[in-house]
Amino acid sequence: VARRIKRTYAHKTLIVSVAKGIESESLKLMHQVLEEELQPLSLAVLSGPSHAEEVARGIPTSVAVASKSEDVSQWVQKLFMNDRFRIYTNPDLLGVELGGALKNVISIAAGISDGLGYGDNTKSALLTRGLAEMTRLGVAMGARRETFYGLAGVGDLITTAFSAYGRNRKVGELLGKGMKLNEALATTEMVAEGVKTSIAVEHLSKKYSVEVPISQKVYQVLYEGLAPIKAVQELMLREAKPESSDS
Amino acid sequence: VARRIKRTYAHKTLIVSVAKGIESESLKLMHQVLEEELQPLSLAVLSGPSHAEEVARGIPTSVAVASKSEDVSQWVQKLFMNDRFRIYTNPDLLGVELGGALKNVISIAAGISDGLGYGDNTKSALLTRGLAEMTRLGVAMGARRETFYGLAGVGDLITTAFSAYGRNRKVGELLGKGMKLNEALATTEMVAEGVKTSIAVEHLSKKYSVEVPISQKVYQVLYEGLAPIKAVQELMLREAKPESSDS
Numbered sequence: 001v002a003r004r005i006k007r008t009y010a011h012k013t014l015i016v017s018v019a020k021g022i023e024s025e026s027l028k029l030m031h032q033v034l035e036e037e038l039q040p041l042s043l044a045v046l047s048g049p050s051h052a053e054e055v056a057r058g059i060p061t062s063v064a065v066a067s068k069s070e071d072v073s074q075w076v077q078k079l080f081m082n083d084r085f086r087i088y089t090n091p092d093l094l095g096v097e098l099g100g101a102l103k104n105v106i107s108i109a110a111g112i113s114d115g116l117g118y119g120d121n122t123k124s125a126l127l128t129r130g131l132a133e134m135t136r137l138g139v140a141m142g143a144r145r146e147t148f149y150g151l152a153g154v155g156d157l158i159t160t161a162f163s164a165y166g167r168n169r170k171v172g173e174l175l176g177k178g179m180k181l182n183e184a185l186a187t188t189e190m191v192a193e194g195v196k197t198s199i200a201v202e203h204l205s206k207k208y209s210v211e212v213p214i215s216q217k218v219y220q221v222l223y224e225g226l227a228p229i230k231a232v233q234e235l236m237l238r239e240a241k242p243e244s245s246d247s
Numbered sequence: 248v249a250r251r252i253k254r255t256y257a258h259k260t261l262i263v264s265v266a267k268g269i270e271s272e273s274l275k276l277m278h279q280v281l282e283e284e285l286q287p288l289s290l291a292v293l294s295g296p297s298h299a300e301e302v303a304r305g306i307p308t309s310v311a312v313a314s315k316s317e318d319v320s321q322w323v324q325k326l327f328m329n330d331r332f333r334i335y336t337n338p339d340l341l342g343v344e345l346g347g348a349l350k351n352v353i354s355i356a357a358g359i360s361d362g363l364g365y366g367d368n369t370k371s372a373l374l375t376r377g378l379a380e381m382t383r384l385g386v387a388m389g390a391r392r393e394t395f396y397g398l399a400g401v402g403d404l405i406t407t408a409f410s411a412y413g414r415n416r417k418v419g420e421l422l423g424k425g426m427k428l429n430e431a432l433a434t435t436e437m438v439a440e441g442v443k444t445s446i447a448v449e450h451l452s453k454k455y456s457v458e459v460p461i462s463q464k465v466y467q468v469l470y471e472g473l474a475p476i477k478a479v480q481e482l483m484l485r486e487a488k489p490e491s492s493d494s
Contacts, residue, residue, distance in 0.1 A: 049375070059368050090489065121302065121306050124405045127405060149382075154396075155371045159370075232307060
């Protein structure tokens, strides 16, 4: 998309990115791709729990806006904020983008749990431990810890993992029910971005030497033929340990 | 209950408390009440996303155990842990108890949002901002910040706020649909503890000078006749600001 608009793009035009994901090979985030291709003077990322279907219906929604420039953040806040759409500024561009991308992989795990017929207890535990590993990886990459506890982190994670609109959750559910990946993906025309992001997370966890047990199991289910039920069992059977975001 | 078992209680008997709440007048937590009444040698608190209905069915569940003594925590971990029930130790007794209690109030807010017909966007925002105010109050009271990002904090909050079994969420939903508090409470024999905890949180927020806007709105809906829809509108119309857990 960035390359396509390059010829007509004026550098002073504000870009607000709402795309979520990580390039599988370069491991670049969308704001990095946009900076590289377009060199915009003003760039912001908008992210948070905001299903488009609900925003369009005027359902009260809150999101985070991040930019390297506080002025740009406040500009976007002023442009879009109203009594149904609430925007918080956040200086952590990297964290806000990572939250939106990493949560898609954890949401596949939540869907797998649903597909296996497990309940809210299992899903909440997966999301909590999943949030811990998203935070761990993000902090290692230079993001701020608190971003993952905000709208673009836990907020977006919850929506994606519980909602009927959650495409990543849905793909996970179909896998949990025994479908193959290509069959699951063929059921929808929409993109389940976590399926690709999972590859990037697998690389990033190695690059930054960070353990991401849940994301790793998702990767193994997606690409290495690990049975979903075995994935959950292996997660539940890990050695007993203290609760902390470092392990 | 503590007073009732006092005569036959032997101090060396391990107590594992799974009760969640705060005494409305004394503002004491359950472990403080138990310590005062029974002076147990070994006391632990078990908390986290664990609907009894699902635990009984053998659904994979993860919880936190907290005690002033690491030995006691490990003892409880060893006693109850198996491949369906996973226990993480946490040294923060106060935080683990507070997470379980405070989340009930936020879950009423989540239910109100459901009752008003709002969607996942609104609920996720309420839960995210609710988690921030739980953390703020807990930290002011001496609990550890990270506990609120773990199983006994965000994990339990998610389950309670989304689950069909969530009684606090259900009471909130009925209020959101226009029922009066006494009518809503009369629909179930089970206890919606958040209705009482809300009073304690109102006192605690003043005692520790901590802003808890969502819990405060819940209190006003429950006890001061604030209309649910006005409560949500007032939350959405608060002045635009940066995202942080301190405001």
